Amino acid sequence: MSDRTIGGVVLDLRNISLSFGGVKALTDISFDVREGEVRAIIGPNGAGKSSMLNVINGVYRPQQGEIVFQGKTRHDMDTHEAAAQGIARTFQNIALFKGMSVLDNIMTGRNLKIKTNFLQQAIWWGPAKREEIAQRQKVEEVIDFLEIQHIRKTPVGRLPYGLQKRVELARALAAEPKILLLDEPMAGMNVEEKQDMCRFIMDANEQFGTTVVLIEHDMGVVMDLSDRVVVLDYGRKIADGVPDEVRVNPDVISAYLGQSH
Amino acid sequence: MSTQTSEAATANTFPQLLLHHAAVRGERPAIREKDLGIWQTWTWAQVAAEVRALACGLAAQGLKRGEHLAVIGENRPRLYWTMTAAQCLGAIPVPLYQDAVAAEMVYVFKDAGIARAVVEDQEQVDKVLEVAESVPGITHIYYDDGRGLRNYARDGLMAFDELQRIGREYDAAHPDFFMQQVAQVQPEDTAAMFYTSGTTGHPKGVVHTQGALIDRSRAACVLEGLTDHEEILAYLPPAWIGQNIFSYAQAYVAGFCVNCPESPETISNDMREIGPTYYFAPPRVLEALLTTVTIRMEDASRPKRAWYKYFMNVATRVGGRLLDGQAVGFGDRLLYALGDFSVYAPLRNALGMSRLKVAYTAGEAIGPDLFRFYRSIGINLKQLYGSTETAVFVCIQPDGQVRADTVGPPVPGVEIKIADSGELLIKSPGLLKEYYKNPQATAEVLSADGWYHTGDAGYLDREGHLKIIDRARDVGKMADGTLFAPKYLENKLKFFPYIKEAVAFGDARDKVCAFINIDMEAVSNWAEKQNIPYAGYLDLTSRAEVYALVRDCVEKANADLATDPKLANSQISRFVILHKELDADDGELTRTRKVRRGYIGDKYGVLVDAVYSGKKSQFIETRVKFEDGREGMISADLKIMDARIFPAVLAAA
Numbered sequence: 001m002s003d004r005t006i007g008g009v010v011l012d013l014r015n016i017s018l019s020f021g022g023v024k025a026l027t028d029i030s031f032d033v034r035e036g037e038v039r040a041i042i043g044p045n046g047a048g049k050s051s052m053l054n055v056i057n058g059v060y061r062p063q064q065g066e067i068v069f070q071g072k073t074r075h076d077m078d079t080h081e082a083a084a085q086g087i088a089r090t091f092q093n094i095a096l097f098k099g100m101s102v103l104d105n106i107m108t109g110r111n112l113k114i115k116t117n118f119l120q121q122a123i124w125w126g127p128a129k130r131e132e133i134a135q136r137q138k139v140e141e142v143i144d145f146l147e148i149q150h151i152r153k154t155p156v157g158r159l160p161y162g163l164q165k166r167v168e169l170a171r172a173l174a175a176e177p178k179i180l181l182l183d184e185p186m187a188g189m190n191v192e193e194k195q196d197m198c199r200f201i202m203d204a205n206e207q208f209g210t211t212v213v214l215i216e217h218d219m220g221v222v223m224d225l226s227d228r229v230v231v232l233d234y235g236r237k238i239a240d241g242v243p244d245e246v247r248v249n250p251d252v253i254s255a256y257l258g259q260s261h
Numbered sequence: 262m263s264t265q266t267s268e269a270a271t272a273n274t275f276p277q278l279l280l281h282h283a284a285v286r287g288e289r290p291a292i293r294e295k296d297l298g299i300w301q302t303w304t305w306a307q308v309a310a311e312v313r314a315l316a317c318g319l320a321a322q323g324l325k326r327g328e329h330l331a332v333i334g335e336n337r338p339r340l341y342w343t344m345t346a347a348q349c350l351g352a353i354p355v356p357l358y359q360d361a362v363a364a365e366m367v368y369v370f371k372d373a374g375i376a377r378a379v380v381e382d383q384e385q386v387d388k389v390l391e392v393a394e395s396v397p398g399i400t401h402i403y404y405d406d407g408r409g410l411r412n413y414a415r416d417g418l419m420a421f422d423e424l425q426r427i428g429r430e431y432d433a434a435h436p437d438f439f440m441q442q443v444a445q446v447q448p449e450d451t452a453a454m455f456y457t458s459g460t461t462g463h464p465k466g467v468v469h470t471q472g473a474l475i476d477r478s479r480a481a482c483v484l485e486g487l488t489d490h491e492e493i494l495a496y497l498p499p500a501w502i503g504q505n506i507f508s509y510a511q512a513y514v515a516g517f518c519v520n521c522p523e524s525p526e527t528i529s530n531d532m533r534e535i536g537p538t539y540y541f542a543p544p545r546v547l548e549a550l551l552t553t554v555t556i557r558m559e560d561a562s563r564p565k566r567a568w569y570k571y572f573m574n575v576a577t578r579v580g581g582r583l584l585d586g587q588a589v590g591f592g593d594r595l596l597y598a599l600g601d602f603s604v605y606a607p608l609r610n611a612l613g614m615s616r617l618k619v620a621y622t623a624g625e626a627i628g629p630d631l632f633r634f635y636r637s638i639g640i641n642l643k644q645l646y647g648s649t650e651t652a653v654f655v656c657i658q659p660d661g662q663v664r665a666d667t668v669g670p671p672v673p674g675v676e677i678k679i680a681d682s683g684e685l686l687i688k689s690p691g692l693l694k695e696y697y698k699n700p701q702a703t704a705e706v707l708s709a710d711g712w713y714h715t716g717d718a719g720y721l722d723r724e725g726h727l728k729i730i731d732r733a734r735d736v737g738k739m740a741d742g743t744l745f746a747p748k749y750l751e752n753k754l755k756f757f758p759y760i761k762e763a764v765a766f767g768d769a770r771d772k773v774c775a776f777i778n779i780d781m782e783a784v785s786n787w788a789e790k791q792n793i794p795y796a797g798y799l800d801l802t803s804r805a806e807v808y809a810l811v812r813d814c815v816e817k818a819n820a821d822l823a824t825d826p827k828l829a830n831s832q833i834s835r836f837v838i839l840h841k842e843l844d845a846d847d848g849e850l851t852r853t854r855k856v857r858r859g860y861i862g863d864k865y866g867v868l869v870d871a872v873y874s875g876k877k878s879q880f881i882e883t884r885v886k887f888e889d890g891r892e893g894m895i896s897a898d899l900k901i902m903d904a905r906i907f908p909a910v911l912a913a914a
Binding site for chain 2: 004136137140141143144145147149150152199203206207
């Protein structure tokens with residue numbers, strides 16, 4: 001049913017190696033992400049999936065390799081630069097402001113778009129006021145998109161886990177990202193919540209053309225959702241391709257099921 | 262106030278009413294929807310323009326006079342406009358329940374020969390597409406919210422905006438078309454068709470004319486003095502006639518504003534923001550609201566709880582009487598005013614009911630305590646009687662004559678007659694025209710001389726208020742000829758929190774007896790507070806204290822029955838507390854938890870015989886099915902207890 005247009009390479013990772021002291025987290029990994037696609041990173045626990053995302057948005061600086069993002073080659077990313085260039089993410093262990101309302105949390109996603117300075121905002125007059133109204137409009141669109149109108153004013157800490165995950169996605173979407181990095185968006189959810197989340201990710205990808213890079217353990221979800229899958233194991237890339245190829249790859253099967261000795 | 266409604270009296274079709282309001286109160290709000298966190302308003306003039314574009318669009322797409330058009334979705338302004346647009350063209354909107362699955366819709370699409378649907382979103386589009394697999398001839402689907410539908414490549418699928426764009430072009434090319442169409446619509450034309458859920462067999466399409474819906478809506482508007490300044494919240498399914506009358510027909514008659522909530526989850530919030538002046542809720546909604554209030558109060562600090570409890574007692578004592586305009590002492594008035602300031606007004610505000618002029622409840626019997634709670638805090642909650650076939654309004658309780666157990670006198674225009682069988686017959690301008698393509702079913706309920714057979718048994722009391730007691734086919738006669746209405750008696754018992762289920766026997770007998778199921782949660786709570794030890798359900802049901810507790814309930818019900826001359830002889834003289842809960846798995850209840858009286862009478866035959874033969878106790882063995890499918894026997898020696906019978910009270914209550 002999909003006739004989405006998948007464009008050229010928007011993010012290219014070349015020969016990335018990352019180590020912490022003697023521990024090699026990632027070894028010589030290369031893969032690319034094309035514009036408008038849903039790209040999954042899978043692998044057993046400790047394979048280096050989250051490290052890979054952290055390299056992409058500049059939390060970790062790889063010792064070797066280069067990152068080509070929107071035509072510009074660099075050795076590593078900078079977190080501010082990544083955000084400003086349109087990379088947004090969610091975290092494996094929800095990183096929201098628990099005491100703040102859903103609305104305020106999502107508003108923080110608009111932070112980089114706000115041009116008025118601290119003083120203007122404190123007085124909340126003229127341009128600052130107009131700007132907040134414009135930003136709120138965008139936030140409301142995201143709230144509508146993710147169907148969380150009923151919890152708009154609720155402090156995040158009072159929400160169940162599944163909804164917190166959704167709020168985190170909302171904050172990332174509020175930044176109108178080019179690339180959305182999702183670290184296990186469906187971990188710990190029940191079937192119904194997973195279905196909802198899948199639908200939101202697909203809709204975001206379809207409607208806004210957002211490129212999605214996601215880590216997920218639920219194989220059903222990965223195979224249904226993604227256009228291409230890269231498989232990591234012990235910090236190495238063992239497979240890369242469309243879901244059907246990856247599914248039957250013997251290395252992948254043995255990595256997941258273990259080798260019979 | 263009445264001028265507001267009578268000025269529209271000349272218009273007797275929905276399209277004309279719309280044009281009337283657009284001309285007379287074009288700048289007044291007609292409909293609102295909360296979108297992106299902000300209430301968006303359309304005035305009557307804007308609605309008229311939107312409907313015009315839509316009607317022209319539908320006509321350009323080939324919608325014919327008399328054609329059925331499915332409307333599926335939540336309460337959305339555009340879906341309401343669709344109904345009017347269809348009516349402007351002489352087509353017939355058929356609203357369907359938005360939560361029905363595709364399989365349930367198949368029958369309606371087939372029966373009504375529906376070729377087009379206007380739906381809310383992707384979910385509904387998917388369902389109609391699924392229906393189209395088994396029903397050929399569905400040619401057009403128009404949708405309001407296009408989210409997720411960008412890649413649906415299918416002929417006949419079109420966005421609402423596009424439909425209106427086509428309509429505006431068509432309108433520009435044929436400027437006289439719309440008004441010509443509207444002029445052709447007559448009050449005798451079918452306005453809409455509503456499918457009744459139908460507990461047995463297939464649903465039936467109830468056909469209503471423009472005149473019927475408008476007449477009944479107007480009668481109720483006049484009775485309550487509703488003006489164009491009312492605000493209502495449209496939150497019940499639009500496919501249900503009640504919702505359609507309240508938020509469509511009445512809004513068109515009186516010209517007031519309909520508010521569509523942001524989403525089904527935000528209703529309580531939206532209600533607080535809007536502060537409706539006119540409100541309808543079935544008893545279950547009112548009960549759920551009360552539960553949330555009670556739970557929040559239990560979390561409050563001890564002094565607050567004491568304050569609340571004290572003033573709720575004051576309210577129970579005088580609130581209802583104040584609302585009915587009866588005499589209340591100065592001291593009580595003062596106390597109530599203090600309570601109003603500190604408890605009732607904040608409570609009404611929290612419920613979003615601060616501005617309510619009138620609230621209705623109907624649909625099923627409402628517990629008297631629940632009913633009195635709302636009235637006691639100053640909410641003018643009233644009962645009404647009606648059904649899909651009668652365009653709702655048959656009886657309404659007028660202000661100042663509100664009772665918990667009647668539904669009020671007939672609304673002007675309605676004639677009521679009680680058949681010899683006890684069945685309630687109605688003649689009203691709001692009666693259905695027919696069941697669609699079902700002359701046999703129509704003939705069954707609509708007699709040649711124009712009486713509609715409700716299937717309900719009831720009677721008019723001394724003050725001329727209708728009292729509905731039961732479904733007519735369940736009502737029997739006792740040996741002395743007294744009316745025996747089992748469900749009425751059972752409901753009376755079930756309104757006590759300690760009684761979960763009751764089964765009344767008495768048809769063709771000399772006295773009435775009842776089986777009772779206690780409510781385990783309520784009774785065990787009570788037992789704990791009374792320091793009564795018990796081992797389990799069976800043990801609890803056989804405790805003498807519990808029997809005494811239930812006897813008090815039965816006797817209270819009897820005292821109440823004694824005030825009713827028609828039912829005074831059907832007081833419950835003996836009862837048994839059953840040793841097991843009546844269960845649908847054992848066939849004793851239907852899946853919708855209604856007692857199957859006949860089956861229970863057979864299954865517990867020995868017990869029935871024992872009760873009527875005057876025994877003090879009876880041993881019984883019952884086969885039960887456990888949840889895992891195994892079967893077992895439980896046995897018990899059940900006590901049978903007498904309850905006091907009160908002499909019939911003849912003084913006016």
